[in-house]
Amino acid sequence: MSKRILITGGNSGIGFCTADQLAAQGAEVSLACRDQTKGQAAVARIKNAHPNAKVRLFPLDLADLENVHDNAAVIYRELGEIDVLINNAGVVPTRQEFTRDGYEMQFGVNYLAPVLFTHLMLPLLKKGNQPRVLHVASVAHWLGRINKSTWRGRKPYLVMDAYGQSKLGNILFSNVLADRLEDLGITSNALHPGGVDTPIFRHVPKPAMALIRPTLTTPEQAARLPVSLAMDPQYAGITGEYFANFKPALRSPRARNRKLAEELYYDTMAELNLPTL
Numbered sequence: 001m002s003k004r005i006l007i008t009g010g011n012s013g014i015g016f017c018t019a020d021q022l023a024a025q026g027a028e029v030s031l032a033c034r035d036q037t038k039g040q041a042a043v044a045r046i047k048n049a050h051p052n053a054k055v056r057l058f059p060l061d062l063a064d065l066e067n068v069h070d071n072a073a074v075i076y077r078e079l080g081e082i083d084v085l086i087n088n089a090g091v092v093p094t095r096q097e098f099t100r101d102g103y104e105m106q107f108g109v110n111y112l113a114p115v116l117f118t119h120l121m122l123p124l125l126k127k128g129n130q131p132r133v134l135h136v137a138s139v140a141h142w143l144g145r146i147n148k149s150t151w152r153g154r155k156p157y158l159v160m161d162a163y164g165q166s167k168l169g170n171i172l173f174s175n176v177l178a179d180r181l182e183d184l185g186i187t188s189n190a191l192h193p194g195g196v197d198t199p200i201f202r203h204v205p206k207p208a209m210a211l212i213r214p215t216l217t218t219p220e221q222a223a224r225l226p227v228s229l230a231m232d233p234q235y236a237g238i239t240g241e242y243f244a245n246f247k248p249a250l251r252s253p254r255a256r257n258r259k260l261a262e263e264l265y266y267d268t269m270a271e272l273n274l275p276t277l
């Protein structure tokens with residue numbers, strides 16, 4: 001039976017290439033995207049490249065928690081079961097922006113809304129086959145500190161401080177899920193895809209980008225890791241890990257801190273008005 005995989009932000013960059021490669025391997029792929037025009041274009045490109053591909057599109061705006069609730073309900077009704085959830089969508093605005101609920105954009109889109117979305121997708125994963133949750137984190141988590149006082153913004157805004165916190169949050173959440181879902185047989189792993197030339201750098205000034213670009217890999221290359229973690233039998237049963245270059249990678253001391261992970265989880269669930277697992 002083909003794997004049923006749901007990926008956020010599957011219309012661009014690493015997410016698009018991941019969806020494309022998964023479809024090429026025969027997976028049934030659902031893209032959850034905020035921009036339906038871009039999403040439809042992505043679906044068309046995948047179907048064009050792989051005429052037998054089973055690809056679907058759902059709306060999802062991670063900058064709006066009500067939208068996440070509403071669209072998760074649609075996905076629940078339409079899909080019923082999934083085997084893999086890939087939390088891929090992310091942003092790096094260089095100027096401070098805010099979500100509809102008043103959270104700093106990177107905290108809200110990269111961390112908080114994916115926690116909510118994951119909880120809302122758990123009933124589908126529970127019915128899945130060897131269910132897996134993947135969190136596209138980053139080596140930039142080493143820069144991150146969990147600082148509640150910045151969740152609704154800070155002055156001055158420090159873009160990498162906010163990005164680092166959101167990506168540290170991804171790994172800490174992955175660790176907590178791994179512990180709490182172990183008895184259900186659902187695995188949870190985080191990954192760093194490498195430095196990748198994607199539109200995520202669109203806010204970076206051109207001269208700086210010219211310096212950075214030669215150090216970056218392609219999204220096609222970067223997608224091979226999430227594709228492998230989603231599809232390959234060798235990763236069945238492996239949980240609570242952080243992968244880079246197809247092997248477990250070193251996490252920052254904060255990303256290994258179980259007490260910090262639990263505290264963040266309780267605070268996050270309180271923000272989201274959700275019961276803990």
Ligand SMILES: NC(=O)c1ccc[n+]([C@@H]2O[C@H](COP(=O)([O-])OP(=O)(O)OC[C@H]3O[C@@H](n4cnc5c(N)ncnc54)[C@H](OP(=O)(O)O)[C@@H]3O)[C@@H](O)[C@H]2O)c1
Pocket residue numbers: 008009010011012013014015032033034035038060061062063064087088089090091109136137138139192193194195196197198199200201219
């Ligand atoms: N590129 C790198 O070097 C690198 C390194 C480490 C980790 N990562 C991580 O990799 C992931 C993918 O990034 P990428 O480099 O592939 O960048 P990208 O091409 O800009 O893709 C980001 C995706 O997230 C979506 N997204 C943004 N805001 C959203 C929202 N409010 N609701 C729903 N979806 C939203 C985007 O949709 P739109 O097209 O509508 O904007 C896009 O599909 C991110 O989590 C990023 O932090 C990237």
